[in-house]
Amino acid sequence: MTTLNTKITSKKAAAPLGHYAQAVLCHDILYLSLQLGIAPENSSLPAGDITHQTNQALDNVSEILLAGKSRLSQLIKVNIYLSYIKHWEIVDEIYRQRLGDHTPARSVIPCSKLHLGYDVGFEVIAVAGQAKEFKS
Numbered sequence: 001m002t003t004l005n006t007k008i009t010s011k012k013a014a015a016p017l018g019h020y021a022q023a024v025l026c027h028d029i030l031y032l033s034l035q036l037g038i039a040p041e042n043s044s045l046p047a048g049d050i051t052h053q054t055n056q057a058l059d060n061v062s063e064i065l066l067a068g069k070s071r072l073s074q075l076i077k078v079n080i081y082l083s084y085i086k087h088w089e090i091v092d093e094i095y096r097q098r099l100g101d102h103t104p105a106r107s108v109i110p111c112s113k114l115h116l117g118y119d120v121g122f123e124v125i126a127v128a129g130q131a132k133e134f135k136s
Contacts, residue, residue, distance in 0.1 A: 010067035013060040014038035017115065022064045030068040030128040034081065035060040036118040047118045050087045054094045057122050070126040075104040077125040083113045091120055 008023035008030065016022060016033065023032045037053030038060070047053055058072075065071050082091060088108065104124075114121050 008068040010063040012063040070128040079123040081121040083119040
């Protein structure tokens with residue numbers, strides 16, 4: 001059992017843009033802050049199209065999960081913030097490809113543009129430390 005509020009950080013994901021942690025681990029549950037499609041190596045790049053944003057955001061989620069000894073297959077809840085519902089089919093197809101048969105609880109939350117003009121963001125909760133092997 002972990003201690004309360006252990007901060008989890010991955011240098012392979014975009015750094016926080018404010019006063020918050022990429023993730024917090026509490027009682028073997030990993031809570032990730034909203035992840036946008038910001039490239040970790042260059043946060044000043046423009047947002048890109050919805051396909052690029054979705055893939056990069058999920059890459060960021062995956063890297064933070066790995067840092068917290070978890071993975072996409074251990075997600076239990078996903079909130080997807082989407083600025084244009086017309087992008088839903090593209091986002092859902094990429095999400096489906098990345099998660100495979102795993103189907104955590106999920107909500108899609110329509111919103112206006114996200115920080116820095118991004119159109120999609122993922123906020124997730126996952127079980128940590130249950131998988132036998134973790135690779136970054």
